[in-house]
Amino acid sequence: MEIREQLENLVNDALKSAIEGGKLALAEVPQAAMERPRDTSNGDWASTVALRCAKQAKMNPRQIAQIIVDELPENDLVSQCEIAGAGFINLTLAPAVFQGVARCVRTEKDNFGKGEIPAGESYVNLEYVSANPTGPMHVGHGRWATLGDAMARVMRHAGYNVYEEFYINDHGTQMDIFGTSVAVRYLQLLGHDVALPENSYGGGYVKDIAQGIIDRDGDTWVSAPEEERMAAFREIAYSEMLQNMEATLAGFGNHFECWFSERSLYVAGPDGTSPVTRSLASMREKGFIYEEDGATWFKSTAFGDEKDRVCIKENGEYTYFMSDVAYHYDKLERGFDHLINIWGADHHGYVKRCEAMLAAWDRPGALEVVLGQLVNLYRDGEAVRMSKRTGEMVTFKELIEEVGVDATRYLMLSRSSDQPIDFDIEAAKKKDASNPVYYVQYAHARICSILRKVAPADAAAATLAGTMTMDALADQLIAVDTDLARLTEPSELALMRTMSGFSELVAAAARDRAPFRLTHFAQDLAGTFHQFYTTCHVIGEDAELQAARLYLLDATRIVLAKSLNLLGVSAPTEM
RNA sequence: GCGCCAGUGGCUCAACGGAUAGAGCAUCGGACUUCUAAUCCGACGGUUGCAGGUUCGAUUCCUGCCUGGCGCACCA
Numbered sequence: 001m002e003i004r005e006q007l008e009n010l011v012n013d014a015l016k017s018a019i020e021g022g023k024l025a026l027a028e029v030p031q032a033a034m035e036r037p038r039d040t041s042n043g044d045w046a047s048t049v050a051l052r053c054a055k056q057a058k059m060n061p062r063q064i065a066q067i068i069v070d071e072l073p074e075n076d077l078v079s080q081c082e083i084a085g086a087g088f089i090n091l092t093l094a095p096a097v098f099q100g101v102a103r104c105v106r107t108e109k110d111n112f113g114k115g116e117i118p119a120g121e122s123y124v125n126l127e128y129v130s131a132n133p134t135g136p137m138h139v140g141h142g143r144w145a146t147l148g149d150a151m152a153r154v155m156r157h158a159g160y161n162v163y164e165e166f167y168i169n170d171h172g173t174q175m176d177i178f179g180t181s182v183a184v185r186y187l188q189l190l191g192h193d194v195a196l197p198e199n200s201y202g203g204g205y206v207k208d209i210a211q212g213i214i215d216r217d218g219d220t221w222v223s224a225p226e227e228e229r230m231a232a233f234r235e236i237a238y239s240e241m242l243q244n245m246e247a248t249l250a251g252f253g254n255h256f257e258c259w260f261s262e263r264s265l266y267v268a269g270p271d272g273t274s275p276v277t278r279s280l281a282s283m284r285e286k287g288f289i290y291e292e293d294g295a296t297w298f299k300s301t302a303f304g305d306e307k308d309r310v311c312i313k314e315n316g317e318y319t320y321f322m323s324d325v326a327y328h329y330d331k332l333e334r335g336f337d338h339l340i341n342i343w344g345a346d347h348h349g350y351v352k353r354c355e356a357m358l359a360a361w362d363r364p365g366a367l368e369v370v371l372g373q374l375v376n377l378y379r380d381g382e383a384v385r386m387s388k389r390t391g392e393m394v395t396f397k398e399l400i401e402e403v404g405v406d407a408t409r410y411l412m413l414s415r416s417s418d419q420p421i422d423f424d425i426e427a428a429k430k431k432d433a434s435n436p437v438y439y440v441q442y443a444h445a446r447i448c449s450i451l452r453k454v455a456p457a458d459a460a461a462a463t464l465a466g467t468m469t470m471d472a473l474a475d476q477l478i479a480v481d482t483d484l485a486r487l488t489e490p491s492e493l494a495l496m497r498t499m500s501g502f503s504e505l506v507a508a509a510a511r512d513r514a515p516f517r518l519t520h521f522a523q524d525l526a527g528t529f530h531q532f533y534t535t536c537h538v539i540g541e542d543a544e545l546q547a548a549r550l551y552l553l554d555a556t557r558i559v560l561a562k563s564l565n566l567l568g569v570s571a572p573t574e575m
Numbered sequence: 576g577c578g579c580c581a582g583u584g585g586c587u588c589a590a591c592g593g594a595u596a597g598a599g600c601a602u603c604g605g606a607c608u609u610c611u612a613a614u615c616c617g618a619c620g621g622u623u624g625c626a627g628g629u630u631c632g633a634u635u636c637c638u639g640c641c642u643g644g645c646g647c648a649c650c651a
Contacts, residue, residue, distance in 0.1 A: 036591095037593090038596090039594075039597090046594090086593085088593080088594065297649095306578085307647095310648090320650070323651095345644080345646080346645055374644080374645075414587090418580055418581075433599085434599085435613085445611075446610085446613095520589065533615085534616085535615090538610060
């Protein structure tokens with residue numbers, strides 16, 4: 001049982017017996033609702049229950065607090081109990097409670113802080129990035145890549161069953177325009193006088209693709225029929241862009257269970273139906289589809305949208321929205337109960353109609369759209385849009401190459417997703433105190449260094465060579481039954497106290513889709529460690545104390561590594 | 576005009592409705608003969624955009640206003 005629950009039970013029991021004993025006149029038993037005071041001088045945990053029921057009980061809150069404290073059952077958790085301020089009940093826990101946390105960490109290792117699946121959540125589809133395959137990913141996509149990945153990691157650790165998906169918009173006229181753009185560049189490179197039509201893709205990468213085709217096939221496509229050439233080039237360019245995105249994201253540490261093609265939504269199966277026809281039929285059956293002005297409409301206003309939306313245009317073409325209708329329907333068909341989409345804030349106008357379609361299928365609330373604010377790039381405080389090298393929009397790939405994966409991820413995650421990010425490339429590249437990612441990683445590396453120092457030389461060397469994990473090394477050095485009773489220094493207790501909040505933090509970060517909180521936790525834990533490092537020595541203390549501190553150190557290492565891992569950031573063993 | 580997001584020290588950000596609003600950076604002053612100084616300690620710095628309301632208690636919730644970003648297609 002979590003410490004919070006145990007304390008709540010204690011206080012709740014006290015309340016109950018005070019009421020039953022006639023000392024408190026309350027119609028119903030209020031909840032203890034323990035919280036962690038920001039200032040540890042107010043104890044490790046506090047209850048505000050006395051404040052909240054003062055009015056009903058018609059008593060002074062401090063008086064109520066005293067009654068509750070008097071009724072607190074005997075226990076070995078609380079070492080000190082204080083009534084403070086207006087009527088706060090502040091509890092200080094016995095060191096043994098915190099020592100138990102350290103033991104729990106070393107026992108559970110990578111599973112420390114792992115949660116149970118929240119009620120009502122069974123199978124979550126998390127869709128993110130979903131960049132168009134008509135060009136390279138830009139910096140904003142990097143934010144979604146980071147956020148989605150961290151969200152998936154955090155939610156999994158909190159017990160959710162998460163399936164990560166990338167939606168490829170490979171259907172529709174934009175793809176033909178892409179193919180045409182490549183074809184024009186191809187002809188131009190071969191000396192033909194062809195103008196690039198308006199609305200074309202004009203980026204340098206289009207020319208590169210065309211050059212690639214020339215390198216492979218020469219001028220054989222010049223004589224091909226225009227339509228055929230466009231279609232062929234479209235497919236070549238598409239597959240190149242897709243490989244590009246896959247490689248960039250894989251290098252960034254992302255993994256998608258599924259790369260879902262929009263085209264597949266239009267392909268009929270053996271029974272002659274496709275997701276498009278099935279989703280439309282389902283809506284029609286429920287009475288939310290109608291024809292007007294030659295077009296086919298979804299009655300999204302029935303669910304709060306500001307206007308109805310077209311699914312099939314007057315000219316018979318399907319809208320982009322139709323694809324999304326089919327796509328979400330397909331997700332439901334594939335068995336997902338909860339659909340989470342991460343979108344840029346510039347798409348927020350699109351949310352209502354998508355929520356409406358889920359409601360039309362009697363699955364209101366099944367769709368959750370996480371909107372993220374955009375990324376502004378800076379270099380030494382100056383706004384940058386264009387890359388110096390290409391003269392075009394800075395791509396995500398360029399950003400990672402210049403800044404590095406860890407610093408990019410950490411910075412992208414260090415703000416709540418509904419805050420815009422001002423990403424300064426030069427600031428992100430700095431390897432000093434102003435860059436928090438190194439502060440956290442350094443704490444981890446420092447611990448590893450101490451562990452290596454007390455280890456046999458060959459084992460220490462093996463961890464540096466990568467042939468032995470730190471976990472394995474720690475297991476050699478640290479006895480399972482190490483006595484932790486000597487860990488009573490303030491900085492030792494602070495470390496364990498910080499770690500004791502980890503599982504609750506993971507649960508909250510998952511619930512609120514806010515992995516950025518892990519960055520604050522990691523910095524907090526790293527800071528607490530650095531303090532410990534300066535006040536407490538490990539090596540050279542008496543055998544019992546050294547053993548206990550090594551144990552604590554390794555617990556800290558595990559939690560630091562886990563926090564970084566949940567953010568998708570590496571935990572280096574030396575720096 | 577309507578809608579979404581946000582406004583907290585010079586800068587970047589925190590704070591389940593709780594206590595004296597916390598960190599980091601920057602600035603200034605200290606600490607390496609000791610397990611990594613990518614570290615630590617200290618100082619300076621605030622009318623939480625404005626005005627009301629709810630509450631024992633509001634940065635947090637409600638209303639109005641101001642400022643900034645984004646969006647309001649038979650485009651994708």
